[in-house]
Amino acid sequence: MGDKKQIPSATNVSENSRRHYKYRSNKCLNCGQPLDLSDVYCPYCSQLNSTKSLSLKDFFSEFFNSIVSYDSRLRYTVGDLLFRPGRITRNYTRGQRLRYANPFRFFLSVSIIYFLLNSLVTNLFPETNANYQVNENREPIQFSWSNYDKGTGEDIPAPTKKTEANIENTPGLKELDSAITAEIKKKKLAADTTQNNATTYLSEKQLATKSWSENIEERLFLYKEFYLKSEIKDPAIALDSLRHNNTRYHRWLYSRSVATQKVVDDPKAFVLYMLQKIPFFIFFFTPFYALFFWLVYSRKKFGYMEHIVFIFHLFSFLFIGLFITTLPDLLLDTEIFKSILFGIVGPFYFYKALRNFYEQSRLVTIIKFIFLNIVFWIGASVAAAIFFIITAAVY
Structure with a gap:
């Protein structure tokens, strides 16, 4: 009885569960950190404090628990990213990191999902890509030495x-x-x-x-x-x-x-090939673009990596917007929703994100918004030209 009082167990935990106190150790099996028997998780590496051998039931239980855990972070990430521009970056950089998905990992995930969807739409509805028709009637050029x-x-x-x-x-x-x-x-x-x-x-x-x-x-x-x-x-x-x-x-x-x-x-195949490389293009372009944020907001004492996180959140919002607008544009056979995204929603979101994250006045934010837009389009044009040459060289 005395031992059970000194070593508390979680409420309603089965004796066969890996979480039960009888399987706990005074040393983390993953990193070697010294533990108390009251520690359910290692405070250093977060691994479950358990010596029980992994069973099939335990394996799937931990698998589904990890999905639920990621799902909660996904819910908070998508919700704040869509409806609270800039605040997700502010919360993340101020330490609320378990609440949200990793910015780069999330950006990579949504961009890959979008391009998979775009590729599926292209294959199922080829008529939506009429601008890239192949000239099948081209006559081969005759040789004459x-x-x-x-x-x-x-x-x-x-x-x-x-x-x-x-x-x-x-x-x-x-x-x-x-x-x-x-x-x-x-x-x-x-x-x-x-x-x-x-x-x-x-x-x-x-x-x-x-x-x-x-x-x-x-x-x-x-x-x-x-x-x-x-x-x-x-x-x-x-x-x-x-x-x-x-x-x-x-x-x-x-x-x-x-x-x-x-x-x-077959320009369509080349365009699709280039589109698949856009996440890598953005990945390499972001550090260059972040330099201008670092210069413009030097007095705010933000670190260079915090600007990079902010930019990845912006691009993640863009891909989510593209994902959302794909279906209605497809059903209506138009590009109106994507046009609204790039022409109205995107610029307004960028302004609000700058205002909420860097917390400056409207006038200062508008001036920096205009400057950063000019830098983006010039820098992106130059980088895109280089990206096109490199992509064509390895195609």
């Missing part, structure tokens, strides 16, 4: 063993190579070498005589035209067929030419 037609180029060397092996093992390539070789060996003067579908063949020796920029330009154009004619995606096979040096740099240039044409043929 102008230099060789004029008899001014070098003789074409005999195919290498590697080329012959590739030709023999690739369906349709043998006939294609024979057609190209026969066309080259005709050596007849082109009727009009200035036509758009005429391509001037340039050997490695001819390209070596050009400047660095001209060399790249000529290669990219030549590789693109060759791909349009042959539809060969493998850079090694293409370079062998063109009798160009099979270097890593040349293979990369050829693959970029193929990727560029893929963008032209």
Whole structure:
């Protein structure tokens, strides 16, 4: 009886529960922190103070408890984020962190959910993306090796063993190579070498005589035209067929030419590919944008990370808004709700968030609101251009 009084147990806890006092230890099994037997959780790492082996029932019980716990944080996070702009950041930075979801984790979650939804809508309702229709009637550009037609180029060397092996093992390539070789060996003067579908063949020796920029330009154009004619995606096979040096740099240039044409043929796929990378774009853009908050609000003595948390909350609200407006826009076949979000709700939310978090007067907040908007659009435009180039380079 005396022992039970000294070691209290939780009310209505079953003796088979991992929370029961008989399974408690005087040392945390996770971090080694010394504990009292009255400690239900470790004060250092928050792990349950229990020595009982994990059963299937215990496992699922803790799993559902963690969902309920996250659900309460999710409820508070979404509610304050939508209806109390700026206050969620103020509460979070002042220490109320168990009440809300982690800002970056929450931003990443809502952005991924939105793009999954957007991808689902795109696949189920392709007519909503009419701006990105593929031109299926494009005629392939015909090859005409102008230099060789004029008899001014070098003789074409005999195919290498590697080329012959590739030709023999690739369906349709043998006939294609024979057609190209026969066309080259005709050596007849082109009727009009200035036509758009005429391509001037340039050997490695001819390209070596050009400047660095001209060399790249000529290669990219030549590789693109060759791909349009042959539809060969493998850079090694293409370079062998063109009798160009099979270097890593040349293979990369050829693959970029193929990727560029893929963008032209199917812009919808490229747009969707870019959209999937937007969370990473925002992640890398946020620290740069936060520098201007740090400068503008230097007298408020906020830390740099607190500005980053504020910006992540802003972007999280934006993705929640996009998520909410997707369905009504889809049902009404319009973009009116997204337009209202970006044109009215978004700017007003940004102003209210600045006012509530940084707690300055209306006039000062409006001035800083205008300045930060200008910085955002200029910075985002430059960053988006860089992001587009990098995305196209790895597409």
